[in-house]
Amino acid sequence: MGTDQQAGFFGSFGGSFIPPELQQAMDYLTEQFEKYKDDPDFIEEYQYYLKEYVGRDNPLTYAKHLSEKLGGAKIYLKREDLNHTGSHKINNVLGQILLAKRMGAKRVIAETGAGQHGVATATVCAMFGMECVIYMGAEDTRRQALNVFRMELLGAKVVPVNKGQGRLKDAVDEALGDLVANYKNTFYLLGSAVGPHPFPTMVKHFQSIISEESKRQIIEKEGRLPDAVIACVGGGSNGIGSFAHYIDEPSVRLIGVEPDQAPTLTQGVPGMLHGFKCLVLLDEQGEPRKTYSIAAGLDYPGIGPEHSYLKESGRAEYYAVSNEEVLEAFQVLSRTEGIIPALESAHAVAYALKLGPTLSHDQVLIVNLSGRGDKDVEQVFEMLKEKK
Numbered sequence: 001m002g003t004d005q006q007a008g009f010f011g012s013f014g015g016s017f018i019p020p021e022l023q024q025a026m027d028y029l030t031e032q033f034e035k036y037k038d039d040p041d042f043i044e045e046y047q048y049y050l051k052e053y054v055g056r057d058n059p060l061t062y063a064k065h066l067s068e069k070l071g072g073a074k075i076y077l078k079r080e081d082l083n084h085t086g087s088h089k090i091n092n093v094l095g096q097i098l099l100a101k102r103m104g105a106k107r108v109i110a111e112t113g114a115g116q117h118g119v120a121t122a123t124v125c126a127m128f129g130m131e132c133v134i135y136m137g138a139e140d141t142r143r144q145a146l147n148v149f150r151m152e153l154l155g156a157k158v159v160p161v162n163k164g165q166g167r168l169k170d171a172v173d174e175a176l177g178d179l180v181a182n183y184k185n186t187f188y189l190l191g192s193a194v195g196p197h198p199f200p201t202m203v204k205h206f207q208s209i210i211s212e213e214s215k216r217q218i219i220e221k222e223g224r225l226p227d228a229v230i231a232c233v234g235g236g237s238n239g240i241g242s243f244a245h246y247i248d249e250p251s252v253r254l255i256g257v258e259p260d261q262a263p264t265l266t267q268g269v270p271g272m273l274h275g276f277k278c279l280v281l282l283d284e285q286g287e288p289r290k291t292y293s294i295a296a297g298l299d300y301p302g303i304g305p306e307h308s309y310l311k312e313s314g315r316a317e318y319y320a321v322s323n324e325e326v327l328e329a330f331q332v333l334s335r336t337e338g339i340i341p342a343l344e345s346a347h348a349v350a351y352a353l354k355l356g357p358t359l360s361h362d363q364v365l366i367v368n369l370s371g372r373g374d375k376d377v378e379q380v381f382e383m384l385k386e387k388k
Contacts, residue, residue: 032103054094056209073227093191111172113136125156233265264281278304329349339369
């Protein structure tokens with residue numbers, strides 16, 4: 001795909017544009033990641049915890065009733081919602097905490113939007129006995145109060161961020177500020193495929209387990225590759241993990257789905273954000289634009305550099321869906337399959353509801369169900385009540 005992984009560039013996107021003292025910390029992190037990612041002992045430990053703690057492999061479930069209802073393609077759901085802590089976030093968090101342990105870190109910091117990454121980080125910090133500080137936008141702490149309690153229950157300190165919109169971007173700003181001040185004893189466990197190199201590469205590496213499994217599973221079930229893989233995109237970690245092992249399979253369409261109120265990939269322009277270059281939504285002053293999504297985990301004005309590259313190169317397609325379509329998908333999947341998806345994941349389901357009926361019965365779609373909807377049920381209840 002013409003990506004220069006060493007320099008952390010994907011085409012013209014990516015890189016590391018940060019203060020020199022922070023660059024030293026990133027260089028060390030890159031060196032340690034490169035050292036351990038292929039180390040047999042590291043891999044063995046990672047795989048042990050994926051199986052015994054996370055519960056992988058998770059199923060690739062044939063959504064029979066949904067497929068029949070739509071009357072088109074066969075739809076399979078990659079069940080990241082069945083992971084311990086309820087989403088794909090644990091895949092990456094586990095890999096990074098094992099790296100942090102080998103680097104001798106005692107303090108871990110993270111940012112979170114919907115709270116799932118924060119919960120996953122607090123979970124592994126509890127298991128490995130590390131101090132844990134989670135930065136979360138003040139608005140998101142209100143929207144996801146249950147996840148805040150979960151993090152605190154697991155021993156993490158949750159720091160509400162009131163700056164800006166009090167959302168995910170602002171939480172990342174604060175976490176990066178903490179890292180600049182404390183990089184000698186602190187490991188920043190970044191949750192999405194964004195930020196300066198090596199984070200996008202590292203997050204993809206640990207999340208690629210999603211497509212590694214789904215590729216093997218779909219061949220077992222259908223004897224062939226899918227026609228398309230669909231995933232929601234905010235920062236892009238579940239999306240890049242879902243796509244990773246299909247990028248070099250040109251017959252497979254890669255489809256990312258984003259909120260129409262944070263349409264980074266459908267309307268973004270090349271720009272700088274959080275120390276890397278990506279497609280970003282800018283306002284008239286050239287500043288990152290205010291975004292909104294009913295799914296807090298997708299509420300980000302930028303996108304991972306590899307997604308930016310996949311969009312620009314034409315390898316992947318990206319579409320926006322409305323809040324109404326997402327709420328409908330949330331209910332449809334719940335009623336037809338007995339599976340309540342996270343609002344983030346419901347974006348991918350919403351696009352599948354549109355695409356599925358246009359395809360023939362012998363075509364196959366994989367929808368990545370990045371998380372479960374327990375955290376969103378109260379929010380959806382309130383939104384549907386208002387509509388009545």
